[in-house]
Amino acid sequence: MKKILFISVLGLLSCSKNAQTHPPVGGVLSKNDLEVSRNRMKNLNTQERMQIQEWINDQPVKFYPTQLNYWVNAEGFDQRQRRQDNSFISYSYDLYDFDQTKIYDKPFERRDARFGHFDELKAVEDALRFIHDGEEVTLLVPSSLAYGTYGDEKKIDNDIPLIIKLKAL
Template sequence: MNNSKIFLLAFLVTLLVSGCKQNQEARRPVSQASGTFMKKSAERNKKLVSTEEDQIDSVIKRNPKVKFIASTNGYWYTYVIQNTLDTLTPKKGDVAFFNYEIKDLKGKIIYSELELRPQTYAIDKQNIMTGLREGIKLMRKKEKVIFLFPSHIAYGYHGDEKKIGPNQPLLCTVTLHNFISEAAFKKEILLRKTDALNQVPGEEPTIQTKIINTNKDTLTNKHSQ
């Protein structure tokens, strides 16, 4: 009787071990398939980036008189209007005010400035196109810059599901009007709300004007000669 129990127990253990080995072996092709997929995906991405860089290079070559600068963040840019007097650029904690226009690499307008409207952007705190987020941080006040963005720092695989297609590199023209600290921006908003509350119905709002010397460096606070 005891021998029968021992034999039965040994038989069950053998079945259990055998089943575990079969399950482990059955999973191997899945792991291999996953690795193959990742490798092919990486190859496709590399090929896509190379193709888009060739397209951007063609745009640059078609405009030999325009000096495009290659950034360290994977895009190219050129100045339409350059501010050589100021030295400050937007940083996290600032609010930027800008307009921009989006075209394809052939120069066809996808979104005009009128469609996109003036933008108010809290630097590095709002979700915008990666290339645009990085590009704005190299601009000075009153500058106008043309950017060439590959799709992986534009709208990527899905586009914007409206006018921008999948994997579409873009040409963006950006005008940075101004930027101020978040504290100054919040104070300005509060003042506007206060003025609106204190406004007498039917009375025209008071407009204050002052002359601004645009040749003033915002870093040194000195006027140019």
């Protein structure tokens, strides 16, 4: 019993020593906190971009950077004609990590989604603007355009870049 009490007290003391307080959701961050967060995301994005580029270099398929900061295996992809708001699209996609392990068994799928009226991952929504009907593309997405610093609170942890295999149905 004394051992459990000692370990508990020791754990509490070590946790409180370096604990950083966070404002509640919707709370206000100081200017310094915002700067620290901005620098963290900038450094993380730079690091992920370098890791993704190294991964690309080892692939037999070519990937091309897009203006939104993700890569796609179709040349000139984001130079194509852009789909307009309020137009409809049906699509599905699978998520993979960079070990090429499929994260979810079933693909995410939407039928007759209308642009401007659905909320999707930033990279997926952007790619859907340029994909042709029936086309399938692979996106390499840094975490900032995927599930970011929170993950999806299911199988995807925070700050995880993803491979997304997207198909316009």
